[in-house]
Amino acid sequence: MTENQIIGSRQEYWHSLAHEDVLRALRTEPGGLADSEVRVRMAQYGPNRLTPPKCRSPLQRLLMQFHNILLYVMLGAAAITAFLHHWVDTGVLLAAVVINAIIGFIQEGKAEAALDAIRAMLSPHATVIRAGSRREIDATDLVPGDLVFLVSGDRVPADLRLVSVKDLRVEEAALTGESMPVEKSIDTVSADAPLGDRYDMAYSGTLVVYGQATGVVVATGAATELGKINEMLTGIQSLTTPLLRQIDRFGRVLALAILGMSAATFVLGTMWRDHEPAEMFMMVVALAASAIPEGLPAIMTVTLALGVQRMARRRAIIRHLPAVEALGSVTVICSDKTGTLTRNEMTVQRVVCGGHVFDVGGVGYAPVGDFSIDGRIIDTEHYPALAMAIRAGVLCNDARLRQEDNSWHVEGDPTEGALLVLGGKTRFWQHAGETAWPRLDSIPFESQHRFMATHHRDSDGDSWFFVKGAPERILDMCSFQLSRDGEHPVDVDTWRRMATDTAAQGLRLLALACKRATPEGERLSLSDLEDGYTLLALVGIIDLPRKEAIRAVAECHHAGIRVKMITGDHAETARAIGAQLAIGVGKPAITGAEVALMDDAALRRVAMEVDVFARASPEHKLRLVQALQAHGQVVAMTGDGVNDAPALKCADVGVAMGMKGTEAAKEAADMVLADDNFATIASAVREGRAVYDNLKKFILFMLPTNGGEALVVIAAILFELALPLTPAQVLWINMVTSSTLGLALAFEPAEHGIMNRRPRPPGEALLSGFFVWRVLMVSVLMMTGALGLFLWELEIGTSIETARTMAVNAVVVAEMFYLVNSRYILASVVNLEGLTGNRYILLAIAACIPLQLAYTHTPMMQSIFDSTDLSLLEWAKVLGAGLLVFCVAELEKFVIRQTRLASRLAPHEQ
Template identity: 50%
Template sequence: MSAPTLWHNQLPDVALAKLESSSNGLDEATAQQRHHTYGANRLPAPPSRSVVLRFLLQFHNILIYVLLGAAVVTALLGHWVDTGVILAVVFANAIIGFLQEGKAEKAMDAIREMLAPHASVLRAGKRQTVAGDRLVPGDIVLLEAGDKVPADLRLLQVHGLQVQEALLTGESLPVEKQVAVVAAAAALGDRTNMAFSGTSVTSGQARGVVVAIGANTEIGRISGLLSGVETLTTPLVEQMGVFAKWLTLFILTVAALIFAFGYFVQHQDFSELFMAVVGLSVAAIPEGLPAVLTITLAVGVQAMASRHAIVRRLPAIETIGAVSVICSDKTGTLTRNEMMVTRVMTADAALQVVGEGYAPQGTFSHRGQPFDPAELPVLSELGLVASLCNDAELKHQDALWLVEGDPMEGALLAFAAKTGLDVTQIRREWTRTDMIPFNSRHKFMATLHHDHAQHACILVKGAPESVIGMCQYQVVGGKLQALEAAVWQQQAETIAAQGQRVLALASRRVPPHHTVLEYADVQGTLTLLGLVGLIDPPRAEAASAVAECHRAGIQVKMITGDHAATAAAIGKQIGLQHTDKVLTGVELDLLDDADLAAVVLNTDIFARTSPEHKLRLVMALQAHGMTVAMTGDGVNDAPALKRADAGIAMGQKGSEAAKEAAELVLADDNFASIVAAVREGRTVYDNIKKVISWTLPTSTGEAAVIVLALLLGMLLPITPLQILWVNMITAATLGLALAFEPTEAHTMQYPPRPRAQPLLSGGLLWHIVLVTTLFLCGVFGIYAYALDQGYSLALARTLVMNTLVVMEIFHLFFIRNMYGTSLTWQAVRGTKMVWLAVIVVTVAQFAITYLPPLQAVFATEAIALGDGLLIVGIGVALFVLVELEKQMRLRLRR
């Protein structure tokens, strides 16, 4: 079979001949034989791994290996509670990953469910209904309004056929179909002689021949793209993977060297040395870090949910905070996916119309000034045509105005109400007695109406090129004048050039006895009332959201299947930066990957694009090292959503395929919610960075204490069990408190971080060295003081343990304000979570220091008041020194 992209360039008779079919369809025997040859009309299911294997693969991660190693170490120490906590973290991570596994398979399941379950076909000249999966190439399919297209069809006959193709092209309006040949290079949205599988018939009738089924259809190609798209890892997961590898190598190397030095050079006892090295490993491995990171991400999930952004995969939270470019679909994302009359042109004035979608409330303006529609009587006549020459209905449901019927006709009803008419009352007063329905040949709709006062009129709406030619008069100052057709044609072209759909509205008074409407009644006898321009308007919040993205250093690019002029008009309204140039899908096909990567940075609008184009654009931006977010709602967006670093699907109007392929779902379909998600994502990353910046120096400081003691051949100033206690109590409280830190004021005022930015920056490494040095001074200082005072070894170690905890508490207050000063009331006041953590740690330390049962377990002794004040003084000294260093560093930077 030929690829479906060839059939739109074939004449209907040629297509039938190539498919060895006829206008009567296939006979049953041929259909059976072809079903055996070509298979079922369904999308192939992807190969799946066993449940057990999928679960076991969740443990194939270096960070998990580190955690399991830490669990073994704690088990060797006999601290079974901590072992249980670590293993619980490991299994929790594995379960989360297991539940999120298989997004692509779910997305393709969602696409498969979009295929029509049944189809009406001609077999041997007789109409019959067959299961959708029994269709074969060459079948003749009959389509009617409300049908779902069951396969890719080359249309043979059409009668007013319009098909909603938004799920494939992103175009908001139904596409008018015809049977004439179109160019071989025509974009998907311009193949007007084709009906594609999964799309919906909104009006009219047609018959077409099946040219592609299953995986060979356009929707099948998208499924194939989706299965072949590589899912990128997030920056955090990538960096944590690298960090975990180096950390593991470093800890193992240091432990081995220390053990070798102590055993072969200092000739220490093997068992004591081994336990000391185990203590070193416990101190060095930040086993609580993954758990705290997971909780930090989970807190971000809750915060994003309150801002209508639902996170489907935890690491995606910090990814959205790192995005440097947002590739947005137009329809339903930047726009409302609702048609609206935004411009009215009469012979007397050009008016702008303001409102919200289909809501029947709004205002008019003329040259930027408010305009009262009562000042221009012809507006009421335009409203009359818009109300009566119309088959749609507006309904108010769940605080939303919805349209039943054609979206453009719904927009006309809203416009009529804005002119001051009561549409319901008007429709009761004027009875429709006859009509000429719209079809693609004559491109207009005409209706005949009578009222109870013996008045009658003909009302017409349609394409300007058709309606203007049917008119004899125009209304100027409330009076009839001869029509200036050339002027009106120019006005129509001006409106269309702004990306708007243009309709001409006309009328004619007829005698009351005129009850039958003929084509002759509307030819050359009408009065042209005016032109209306319709567009799917941008969301009210979109412009401010785009502006905030630009202030945060984030580029916004529109990628749509709609026409170039429409995309450019919307792009200007929402404030995109490069609106002077629009690249179309045909132009993109002429560019190789290198050329595309060169132009993609300076182009913000891409029109008439296919799924492959969206995928190429995302990859071209990623080739520049950019972190890309892709928003969308249609099936056509699913491959790009999956490939993007952060896929964002629309929750209300988005397809299930788009939602399953995305990491985030916007519950309110609002582009402005993306900005809120970016803000939360940046907050989460800042908090993660704070957690790491607090954890690594403290872990390194603890480890350095043991390393220095072993190198000096002295008794450990703190036991492995006490080190484990410090790790457990502080990581589960102090580290966790940082997960709840609020958004900082400057969060959206700096550019996105580079994707390759390491977690261990030069500044953090210096901070680790500084804090480790201060920890060593504090620990060995208090240890030397205790020995000098003649304290027992147990009491000296108790002082050291409490000194470590107090220094970590004061270090926490420093880290909370690592970008600004910590010497403010707001900084000292902290948050509820910070003080709750400090209280819990303080109570726990008092318990382990003063309660006899715990003293027996941890080998501690009670501390005198004076020594306790000395410990607090050491913590204050650490805070003052690191704060002074930060202020000097900030001043030098400025």
């Protein structure tokens, strides 16, 4: 294989080549690259950095914020009000337009920080061998073929094929999702091995947590795995949320409807009724002003902002306002496993020893839990083999278990910490064990021999060796096993079968053994550990699911939301955890390698059928999200690593972990979980549904109130009646009532049973058939009350000024009553909770009443709007018009509820 075939080709097989072949292909000598060769390769491959994407200028981004149909409508409304010299209205509308544009501008700028966060993960320095000498260089100067030294604490500066290793462990969670540090070696792995199983590779951006190594650079900059993620993230276009797509369609339809209605009214008035064009133009302006929902963008912003506050109290931090509502429309949640669905605390759940299988109770690092056999709680003191196994696990251990502020913490390796917790559950504490059995020497865990060993002296002065490690390695060292009645020759087949059974339950395995012996020399050596050991136990360890996550998954399923687990862990572990969470029960777990072999059509089918995906790479996660979206699903994706950033950005709602998440994941996400808890997502979905409900309630309140005013004007023109409302009076109603009253609906709490509903269909139109019916019905009711009262008053000889004053008040009072109706879309409000449950509605009505009294009775307002004083009888008639709307609206809800109930019961009755 030639250099040109390998270097920079971005092929995927470095891990399957022997390190000698890699060095030969890259023409790397033991003394490293010559300086002249470095210059040639730098010119060919460029610096080891991630290229920043091309970004729009700040001015371009700002101008694009105004490219929105609703903002066009608001600008049109501002122009109309300016034409009418209503400068306050004009100022309010223009301020709303500018504020919305600024918010969008700021949010878009924050989204671009995700790429900066990934680029920041690159190591700034590297230690290399060049021209026969070791030197420290800027990591951007690395080229393929460079020899790089790694030590504990280093961030890997480029993708390396390891050529020598000494006890190397690398934290790869940010790249692969693997929850534990990975032990590295120089042995080749198969060409199709997933990223997390390439033990002979060290990847750019990962962290060395233990040991030393030397590796040869095989990829730099954009050719690294980190670079590929950066390119994926650059190429992903952020999706708009379902609400924004609905509002965009709604705004277009509404804008066309307003323009069409205005034009038709102008033509009818001038050509059919022979009104003066100038007069009709002023009326059309008033009609358009009454129909434009100028309060919608403001109410959207306020409602979403309130949702942000409520979610923040539930530990969910929203970065992008529209994500609040998008959560309410989610149909699929793709969740990471470690720390989100699980506790991220390793726990011993099973101990196989002495001819028994012991189940261990308790979760996490608190040393509390019972031991049982077949469901029967036992006293550990009656099982000496178990006691000896626990002693071995506690003594052959470098971790520390501490209690701080009534909370237990592990310092060191989480797996070793689980063994200390196991000892604490039998009251065998580490400090007591080390006092009675002091450690004399130890051999730390190394990937070459895959075990740890310690040398102790017991209270009688006898010398003991304890070892723990991979079961197959410890079995090779053992000649005996400790049973209930003493030592016997080891039954290898039985232990292997028990190891297979335990691993099939998703547990990580450790074997424990001991030997009463004295070192051959002054120090413990590998020659002392070759054979003659007594196998004590197999220990099964697992990161258990959070109890609240189990409840939250059940709640999501009840709400019609599918939960899928996409993790970097092994398939057996993923399937076992999934079963405990009721995710993917009875279904297979698909690995990333299997996903890679599927075409897009096959993946779309599998993505809907399978719920557990293991050993998933960044490309796999991204393809899974895209496959679900291709099915019309609204997808929320959780993640914490840089490997999750592309999928987080692509998802409808990206959810990053706040405690263990990388900055790249947080910047790419729409929401950050402050507690890394899946249950918080379920709470956020509930809040998101409430936000969408409140927006629907506002629209159902706003459109009929605007529609009622428009119908009053249209009816007067068509039937050649005196105008019940002047343009100025129409604008007064809009300014004082429609938006200000409706704003109170933003504070509505979630309705009971909100999580019992199925998710709304992703393609559902905002203006459904029911919405159209409700808008028309209430609009006609308001027109009937206001126009009917106006004509009645004219018929009995009331002045037109008084009749118009009553018509204006009739519209406003009807809106006050209908505001109470709007608290529930279908449920009745005729109860204490319905009438008084939202104090902001009561405050809004209380604020509106003095404004209407001032409009009606103060001389200044009378001179501006041609209003007049009203008598108590006339006020009573106005209240009657409002009650008409309230009563008929409640009756309509009752009929719909009964009809739906009957339709649900009909099949059972048959």
